[in-house]
Amino acid sequence: PQGVGLILALSKSGSDFGQGGTTFVTPAGFVDTSAWHDAGDLILFRYDLEHAVGPVDSDTLLDWNSEKGRWTLVLELLSTHNRSEAA
Numbered sequence: 001p002q003g004v005g006l007i008l009a010l011s012k013s014g015s016d017f018g019q020g021g022t023t024f025v026t027p028a029g030f031v032d033t034s035a036w037h038d039a040g041d042l043i044l045f046r047y048d049l050e051h052a053v054g055p056v057d058s059d060t061l062l063d064w065n066s067e068k069g070r071w072t073l074v075l076e077l078l079s080t081h082n083r084s085e086a087a
Contacts, residue, residue, distance in 0.1 A: 005051070006075035007043040017070045020056030024049055 011017055013034075021034035022043060032054065037043060045051065056070040 002047045002076070005043070005045045005047040005049075007037075007045075008073040008075075009037050009039050009041045009043075010071040010073055011069065012039040013037075016068050018057050018060075020054045020058070020070055022051060023054050024051045 007022055016039075019034060021032070021037055023033065024031045024045065026049065033043060034054070
């Protein structure tokens, strides 16, 4: 549906969350971006690259009243957003 994926990290590793994040399967092997994707960092990738989100702090009980956790902003670029198709 789109050619490019964009993921912006909005949480600080070590204080907002401890583990978990985006992973990729590339021709060179498995890549876990958790160690490098910190608050303000942007991942830009080919959307057809196999990717997933690993469990975030799976050993911590979920608290809906807490602002802690792994927060991200994902840009979705669908073909329905193309102006030339709408005209």
